[in-house]
Amino acid sequence: MPLNAGASGYGSAAGPGLSASAGGSESAPLLIPEPDPEPDPEPVQQWQPLTKEELEVAAGGPGWRKARCYLVLLFWLAWLAMLAVAIAIIVLSPRPVAPSLEWWQKSLFYQLQPDLLTEKQAGRSGSVNALCEQLPYLRSLGIDALILQGLFDKKASPLTLNGTGEIFGTLSQIQHLLAESNKADLKVVLDVCEGDLVGPQDVAENADNTSKLAAKHALRFWLEQGAAGFAICDTDVAYLGEVKCCSHTTLLEWKGVFKEFSSEEKERILVVKQTKEVLPPLKSFSQGNVTLVDMVMRSILPSSRHLLSAKKVADAIETLLKTNLEDIWPSWIVGGKASLDLKELLLVLVMTLPGSPVVQYDEDIVQAKNVSLKVSSSQSDTNQSSDTHTDGEKRSVAALFSTLSHSRAREEALLFGNFTFLPFNSSTDSSSSNSTLPSPPAPILAFLRSWGCVHFLILLNVGPEPHTLDPSQAPSLPKAGVFVANTRMDRMGSTSLDRLQLRPHEAIVIKLFEPGSYS
Incomplete structure (x- = not known):
């Protein structure tokens, strides 16, 4: 077979990498190189944070x-807007304005009848000095003023008013007592109740004028000695005699004398002690609506020759709490006779009512300093606690008095806060209830003293049975509070009205606050 046979001959066989075209020869390369790959597209750059240098360049x-x-x-505008809104809320929101009170409206009065402090009755000449030594301690208890009773003979005429009778002693003793009281920052009000200050009213006009001039002279004398004021009764001629003819001449003249000795720091006052159910008019409209007296001293309990039962005491207190008082600054004193079991309860009531409290002499208070003073009070027949109370009870009475006086001095709600009577209904413990009682047990009496967001709740259990409080009767009250004082001074810390139980003859003062906060 010829070597160059047909197209399908030996030398023209096609194969991989060979060309079967006519021009192919053995000199052609057996492997044809693959073409170079196309270059890849530009790679995607990954994000990276700017460096410090790049950031500085971009930030500029x-x-x-x-x-x-x-x-x-925007920040400063928002800040100024919030500040303006806060100021508007503070300015436009209603808030209580503290009233401007006189010294006698803020004072705690302590009533003494030192008719046993004379050399004749006490047996030694230093009895007045013993009372003078006690004055700094009384001031430390929170007492601001003293009301001295029994200094003047009720039958003394105005001419001898500045000489005193034989009831208390000599003039020098009273002058020394007034001077020492002023040194101890204790003001002194002289009780001239039922004293004959204006002389007889059925004499000739000249003699009547002479008596009035003598009375004004006597007032000036004691005001010069440092007396802060005088207390009279609503049955005195000086008060009642002139009111009958609607002239009020005597009391207006007295007010004029007081202005001569008054100053912003020490205003001289006139106190009237209410003994009747209804007082005569207390203002003189003919002289420009002038108030004739500065303070009215009212009794919480009615006068009685016998001890009042717990039910009668509760009724008297409830009547008082529901009564709308006149527009004259009130002052409170216990007045009537009650059981010794209610002594601490009545003390709490006197110290927490609106107005100026008047606390009568109590040996349990003064003997805390271990100074023996034989001073009688107008209730000496019912106030024999020094003989019946133990040392621990005497200390608790002194602690209760001190706590209440200092709380009243620093808490606006107790000093001049609003007063709200609360109609609490109580549930008596079945274990202590007695179905043979002739009358239903005395209920829990309660009232609220409020100023702004601060509330003080005063609870009084006059009866002899324990009572559980029913707070559903006052659902708007906060349920949490803290004990301020109680009759035994053995309750401390926080409490809840839902689980509060009052013991027999117990009074409690609680400062209420919302849960999670304390004001």
């Missing part, structure tokens, strides 16, 4: 500068 651009200015302006 005009866009970032505008954004920063807008953000700073």
